[in-house]
Amino acid sequence: MSLSAAANKISDNDFQNIGPAPRPPGMMKSQASGYNQTKPITRFNTNTPPRQGNTRSVSQPTMYFKKRAGWISCKDDGLLSFLWQKRYMVLNDSYLILYKNDKVAEDPVLQIPLTSIVSVSRTQLKQNCFELVRSNERVSSSSNSIASSGSGSSSGGTDSSSRKTIYISPKTEQELHNWLDSIFVKCPLLSGVSSPTNFTHKVHVGFDPETGSFVGMPSNWEKLLKHSRITGEDWNNDSAAVIQVLQFYQEYNGISNNNNNKSNISLANGNKAQSHIQSQSLNNNNSDNNINTINSDTIKPLNYKNSNSNPKDFKVTGNSGTKSAGFSSQRSTPLSASSENANASSKPSITPLYTKTSSPQHSKVYQQQHQHSHMQQSMNAQSPTGTLYNKKAAAPRDYYNQHIQQQPQQYKPQQQRQQSSGQVNPHRPQHNMVNPYALNKPSIPSTVSQVTIPKVSNLDTQNQNVTLSKLQPQRAAPQPPISNPNFKKEGLSGNVVNNASNQQRQPHPVAQHPTQPLRQAPKKPEADSKKDVAVTKQRKQTKPSMSNAEIMAKLKSVTFNNDPSSYFNMIEKAGQGASGSVYLAQRIELPCTQEDSDSNTLDEPPQIGDKVAIKQMVLSKQPRKELIVNEILVMKDSRHKNIVNFLEAYLKTEDDLWVVMEFMEGGSLTDIIENSPTNGSEHSPMTEPQIAYIVRETCQGLQFLHDKNIIHRDIKSDNVLLDTRARVKITDFGFCAKLTDKRSKRATMVGTPYWMAPEVVKQREYDEKVDVWSLGIMTIEMLEGEPPYLNEDPLKALYLIATNGTPKLKSPESLSLEIKRFLSVCLCVDVRYRASTEELLHHTFFSMACESQDLTPLLDWKR
Numbered sequence: 001m002s003l004s005a006a007a008n009k010i011s012d013n014d015f016q017n018i019g020p021a022p023r024p025p026g027m028m029k030s031q032a033s034g035y036n037q038t039k040p041i042t043r044f045n046t047n048t049p050p051r052q053g054n055t056r057s058v059s060q061p062t063m064y065f066k067k068r069a070g071w072i073s074c075k076d077d078g079l080l081s082f083l084w085q086k087r088y089m090v091l092n093d094s095y096l097i098l099y100k101n102d103k104v105a106e107d108p109v110l111q112i113p114l115t116s117i118v119s120v121s122r123t124q125l126k127q128n129c130f131e132l133v134r135s136n137e138r139v140s141s142s143s144n145s146i147a148s149s150g151s152g153s154s155s156g157g158t159d160s161s162s163r164k165t166i167y168i169s170p171k172t173e174q175e176l177h178n179w180l181d182s183i184f185v186k187c188p189l190l191s192g193v194s195s196p197t198n199f200t201h202k203v204h205v206g207f208d209p210e211t212g213s214f215v216g217m218p219s220n221w222e223k224l225l226k227h228s229r230i231t232g233e234d235w236n237n238d239s240a241a242v243i244q245v246l247q248f249y250q251e252y253n254g255i256s257n258n259n260n261n262k263s264n265i266s267l268a269n270g271n272k273a274q275s276h277i278q279s280q281s282l283n284n285n286n287s288d289n290n291i292n293t294i295n296s297d298t299i300k301p302l303n304y305k306n307s308n309s310n311p312k313d314f315k316v317t318g319n320s321g322t323k324s325a326g327f328s329s330q331r332s333t334p335l336s337a338s339s340e341n342a343n344a345s346s347k348p349s350i351t352p353l354y355t356k357t358s359s360p361q362h363s364k365v366y367q368q369q370h371q372h373s374h375m376q377q378s379m380n381a382q383s384p385t386g387t388l389y390n391k392k393a394a395a396p397r398d399y400y401n402q403h404i405q406q407q408p409q410q411y412k413p414q415q416q417r418q419q420s421s422g423q424v425n426p427h428r429p430q431h432n433m434v435n436p437y438a439l440n441k442p443s444i445p446s447t448v449s450q451v452t453i454p455k456v457s458n459l460d461t462q463n464q465n466v467t468l469s470k471l472q473p474q475r476a477a478p479q480p481p482i483s484n485p486n487f488k489k490e491g492l493s494g495n496v497v498n499n500a501s502n503q504q505r506q507p508h509p510v511a512q513h514p515t516q517p518l519r520q521a522p523k524k525p526e527a528d529s530k531k532d533v534a535v536t537k538q539r540k541q542t543k544p545s546m547s548n549a550e551i552m553a554k555l556k557s558v559t560f561n562n563d564p565s566s567y568f569n570m571i572e573k574a575g576q577g578a579s580g581s582v583y584l585a586q587r588i589e590l591p592c593t594q595e596d597s598d599s600n601t602l603d604e605p606p607q608i609g610d611k612v613a614i615k616q617m618v619l620s621k622q623p624r625k626e627l628i629v630n631e632i633l634v635m636k637d638s639r640h641k642n643i644v645n646f647l648e649a650y651l652k653t654e655d656d657l658w659v660v661m662e663f664m665e666g667g668s669l670t671d672i673i674e675n676s677p678t679n680g681s682e683h684s685p686m687t688e689p690q691i692a693y694i695v696r697e698t699c700q701g702l703q704f705l706h707d708k709n710i711i712h713r714d715i716k717s718d719n720v721l722l723d724t725r726a727r728v729k730i731t732d733f734g735f736c737a738k739l740t741d742k743r744s745k746r747a748t749m750v751g752t753p754y755w756m757a758p759e760v761v762k763q764r765e766y767d768e769k770v771d772v773w774s775l776g777i778m779t780i781e782m783l784e785g786e787p788p789y790l791n792e793d794p795l796k797a798l799y800l801i802a803t804n805g806t807p808k809l810k811s812p813e814s815l816s817l818e819i820k821r822f823l824s825v826c827l828c829v830d831v832r833y834r835a836s837t838e839e840l841l842h843h844t845f846f847s848m849a850c851e852s853q854d855l856t857p858l859l860d861w862k863r
């Protein structure tokens with residue numbers, strides 16, 4: 001039975017709200033709950049009560065077993081570090097021994113004295129994996145104790161070069177915890193019995209309920225957290241998720257770290273906190289300094305509640321000036337990136353630490369934190385301590401519900417909202433996270449400051465060495481043709497429609513244009529032009545996957561290399577994208593070499609008089625030209641009724657690219673959602689049949705892409721356009737990625753936070769089903785006026801996506817069973833249970849789709 005069929009069988013009672021995915025088949029309860037989750041190791045041997053007293057305690061932990069043995073996979077950090085090998089592992093009272101197989105009479109492959117094991121920590125290298133560090137130096141029993149909280153002691157330390165790491169991956173989460181418990185109990189350096197050769201500096205990190213603030217945090221994170229409204233409760237519920245999203249946030253906003261110390265944020269037990277920041281810096285007792293993040297003074301979060309500014313931006317002032325960081329969640333304040341000063345190593349490594357160095361653990365705080373720690377596991381495996389943790393596990397969602405209840409939202413059409421507030425919806429994200437073309441974008445004034453963003457890449461060809469320089473004015477939006485008195489000379493030199501009066505050649509002020517109430521290009525102050533140059537220069541230093549000449553050659557092979565100005569009458573600006581402006585134009589002449597034109601392959605070949613959309617891009621302002629080539633290739637190769645048709649492209653000059661597409665006069669789905677009256681409905685201007693129609697059409701377009709192994713990766717209402725014939729088409733292929741036989745999964749984190757699937761937020765491998773998740777979120781946009789968590793700070797939204805999984809609906813009782821069933825198979829956290837586009841197309845939800853003419857009222861606002 002297909003998933004959609006299965007979903008259709010779900011009874012009414014099951015859908016008071018969409019909920020978590022059904023458990024995957026064949027999984028043990030303990031495994032299933034934690035599928036695909038990465039959790040900190042914070043669990044202690046449950047047979048061993050938390051010990052009291054300080055970390056110098058010499059009491060020997062009770063041994064509850066003689067020996068543990070079982071199959072694992074492992075790899076070391078040596079020559080064969082890429083190889084995972086199956087081994088039989090035995091733990092006795094003195095050694096951790098690896099055998100080739102379970103014939104333990106044979107010689108072992110590796111025998112590690114337990115006295116040499118200096119740290120054990122969970123790692124995300126593999127599912128159910130931990131990292132075991134051993135020191136080759138003989139451990140002196142007379143040296144000082146393992147550095148305790150905040151002590152910063154480094155005496156008795158060994159050189160890190162004498163340390164060796166081995167990664168061990170048992171088969172299941174439960175086995176992993178059993179191994180960790182056992183190792184922990186048996187290793188003296190981990191239990192605090194012996195003197196430390198481990199010079200690591202640990203700082204407790206967590207939330208102090210008494211003061212209501214985070215403690216021991218790197219100061220920039222502390223401020224981000226404060227601003228994001230991630231609460232102590234969130235922290236207690238899932239600190240790993242908090243750290244994950246902080247790291248994500250920091251990476252993708254280019255917030256740099258100041259030094260290269262290797263740091264770990266470790267989640268373990270503690271007094272006021274359940275986490276440690278562990279730094280391997282020997283001489284630094286300052287916890288903040290040990291964390292490779294920007295100085296606290298450099299972050300100046302805007303109080304968006306009280307300002308008209310983009311609520312999702314953070315002001316970051318550094319030595320080089322001011323820049324805005326944060327998810328650029330407003331579409332006109334995009335992120336930017338370049339690749340200079342790459343500093344991938346400065347990213348703090350987040351390694352939940354499995355350690356017993358902390359002291360009194362009977363306090364309420366300890367309990368909470370300990371609960372929290374187990375909570376994280378409880379998503380992976382049923383906690384051995386049962387109810388307490390399970391109860392807590394529900395907390396993030398409860399918190400969210402409370403939060404939402406506290407902030408009831410009344411959907412109003414955008415125009416009304418603008419009228420009443422005098423500003424655009426400050427919560428509406430204005431741009432996706434990583435613009436494939438425009439990793440540098442025009443925005444508010446800022447300076448050039450760049451940080452490596454590990455893993456940022458788009459498409460197969462992208463290098464990993466991309467850096468963000470947030471919100472830099474790196475790309476001037478091309479001048480709207482009619483706003484520029486020298487229009488013909490400077491920018492688009494097509495013929496502006498000659499509508500009798502000069503007046504009509506004058507620009508419609510962009511803000512007044514009905515088709516783009518929300519899409520004004522940010523004004524680019526004069527003073528920024530220098531910075532543009534600087535950034536452009538820096539960008540040239542990056543090593544693109546193709547040389548500039550190769551890119552241009554490729555581009556020339558897919559474009560006409562002539563000036564198309566005489567072929568079109570430019571009518572007006574239709575929209576502003578990150579990489580260029582989009583204009584409505586009318587074709588007055590057919591392309592010169594019409595036989596070769598791609599538009600010949602269209603069902604309806606272009607005619608004189610056709611309205612077209614022309615996206616104009618200044619190539620020298622595009623940091624990633626190869627992505628433009630890629631987008632053109634994807635569009636050229638994707639002829640489908642639900643994909644915006646590419647018609648032709650012109651390289652007018654070496655620097656001036658025009659991409660001609662069919663014109664979608666209805667504008668984007670976002671425009672419709674935000675501008676149509678709600679007709680008395682609380683949130684949505686659209687009926688379920690209308691929604692079903694639009695989702696079905698989008699789904700068909702997606703299925704077409706997926707059949708070609710292309711993932712769109714940025715499905716949202718902004719990237720779905722409508723025309724007056726109620727045709728619904730997907731656009732914006734900048735983020736597209738191609739899956740190949742060799743590479744059937746992706747890991748690059750791209751997209752727009754609120755629409756991102758959990759596996760993307762968690763930086764897991766993913767496939768085309770991320771588009772299905774986004775389609776589900778887009779359906780919620782149509783139902784509720786906006787995607788879930790839009791009122792949240794992006795950091796918090798990421799946390800909620802990571803922890804809540806399937807989002808809740810605001811008014812499920814008002815919705816049909818069909819749409820809830822549909823949502824439940826789109827918004828299924830477990831990818832195996834998430835429907836494919838093909839399965840979705842058989843869903844009964846689509847049988848309620850309206851006729852195309854029933855969409856007409858949605859376009860009324862345009863008139």
Ligand SMILES: Nc1ncnc2c1ncn2[C@@H]1O[C@H](COP(=O)(O)OP(=O)(O)OP(=O)(O)O)[C@@H](O)[C@H]1O
Nearest residue numbers: 574575576577578579580582613661662663664732
């Ligand atoms: N074919 C089209 N027909 C009508 N309007 C369009 C068309 N393509 C784009 N637009 C309008 O122009 C706006 C900008 O489009 P564009 O594809 O450049 O946006 P973007 O995705 O934000 O930018 P980029 O692709 O440069 O990252 C859209 O939001 C839409 O309103």
